[in-house]
Every structure is written in structure tokens, then in C-alpha cells.
Amino acid sequence: MSQRTKVIQLYKTLLFMGRDYPKGYQYFRTKLRRAFDKNKTETDPEKIDKMIGHESPKMAACVAVIGKDNSPKYIKCADEASALQFHYKVHTSIDIIEEKLNVGNKTTVDIRDLYLGLLFATEEYKIYGYATNTKIKFVIVLQSSNVSLRDNEVKMIFKKLHAAYSNAVCNPFYIPDHSICQCWK
Template identity: 55%
Template sequence: MASTAHPMAVCVAVIAKENYPLFIITIPTENELKFYYTVHTSLDVVEEKISSIGKNTTEARELYLGLLYPTEDYKVYGYVTNTKVKFVLVLESTNTTLRDNDIRTMFKKLHNAYVDMLCNPFYTPGENITSRNFENIVTAMMQQD
């Protein structure tokens, strides 16, 4: 992979129903804490979107929440499972190659990996995710270009 390649995502987080992180991984940087802050601040927007979706009970529930908010350097996207587990992707604003469909596909891949990990009888739901397979899938998603 060329050194000029942009990562698809700079941060991927899985947040429990109760809003604590189950899994968070970032690209190596001197300021990883800002990604933790970005993910944490996005949870209010996620809750707002979930509650507004809940009011329209006639619609089928959309798991993909779309763009939560943009910052100067990043765009934050959200996804929520039927069990209210949240996925947050932080992408560089300069990454213009990704379309909405690509981001939906990334969330579906992440959701499938999460479901596979949940099927492991040694995993207790609500605990931090330590699955090497899950981490490998997420890392691969972050490195694609």
C-alpha cells in the first residue's frame, strides 16, 4: 500500500446500549484522545436521531443514521443495531472517494463482524470486545483505499 493512501476510517467505535465503549480503535497518531472525544460527543446526536426515528413508528427502523456531524477535519457517521448498540465511524473530511453507499457497506460489514463475535459462547454481552477476528476485520476496513 502506498504511503499516500488515505485510510478509509481513522476511528471505529462500538458503543454499548448504556453508552460506554465496548471497542474503539484509531489510526496511530499523537492525539488519539481527540477521537475518543469525537466519538463521545457524537453519542448525543445518535440519541437524538434514535428518538426522532422512534416517533415515526410507521416506518421500518433504519439502522444507518448517516452523517452525525462534520468537523473541520473529520466526518462522523453513526449506525445503531436493534439492540441499541451503536457503531461510530470517523472519516477524514478530505476523503471524497467514499460515497454514502460505501459507508453503509462498511457499517453492514462491521455489524456482521459484531454478530459473529456475539455468537462466540465465550463472549459475555456488555464486556469489552477482545476478539482478534473482530479486530482484524475492523483493521482491514480502516486500511482499504
């Protein structure tokens, strides 16, 4: 993807996020336009990449797919240097997911709603969960500073992740109960 396309995509994303700005959409749009106009003469590709990277935080710090026997099928972290920390957070969240799924009174839990919501939060991260009817669990770790995502948007991310997982498992070359890393690369 070219830098121009990345900048346009960033502008559109920020414009979309600004629709709920407390001071109003027009105020946000004016400020956004000024910020982009200020840097429109920049031609150094390294500076442009740095500005794009600075303005767009990573969506997810870690994404994990956990099997029905609580074995990891897929764990991918944005920062591979701190992968061990995220493995710990993902495995800690499995206990909370199991608690939510094994509620004694099943009438309180809607079986059709697979989204488990916010499992727990730390100072740096928010951990969300999702479980399928076949007991496959999805965990997403988001940065706490990322306040732009609302609960229904996180739910949509899980639905898309579930669809991608279903496509990978439906691959005729997929071996059941194996890691899915080869399918998603």
C-alpha cells in the first residue's frame, strides 16, 4: 500500500472516529483538516511513516485462539519482545472465560450471545473474550489508552475473527486439533 493511500485511510478513519467527539463533528473535522494541511508539504518518506505510525495506535496488542481443551491454537502479539507477558494474560483470561461459561444457572446467560465482554483490565491493557458454541475461545488484548473502540465494535472484531477462524478450519488441508498458524500466515 502506498504512503498516499495510508494517509488517506488514516484521515478517513479519524474522520469516522470523530463523529462522536464531545465538541461536535464539525469542530473535530476542522481541527483534523488543519492538522493534515499543516503536514501536506512533507515529502520525506521516513517522516511520513513516522507520522502515520504516531497517529495510528495498534488495534490489538495480542490476539489468541484457544481450543476446547484450553490449548493455544493461535497466539499473535504485535510486540514479539513481550510475547511471554501476553501469553500469561491470555492464559489468565481462560479462567475467567470458564467461570462465565460454567454459570450454575444457565437462564442468566444467553447461550446465543457468544461475546463475553471485558474479562478484566489492567493499567496498560483491556482483555476481551468470546466463546463459540463448540467451546473455542477467542481473546483480544487491547491497549487501555485505546478509548476509540466501543463495545459493539469489539464485538464485531470478534465476529470477523470467528469467521476467519471458521474459514481456516474449513480448509480441506487443515488437520483437526492442530495449530492454525500455517493457515493464517
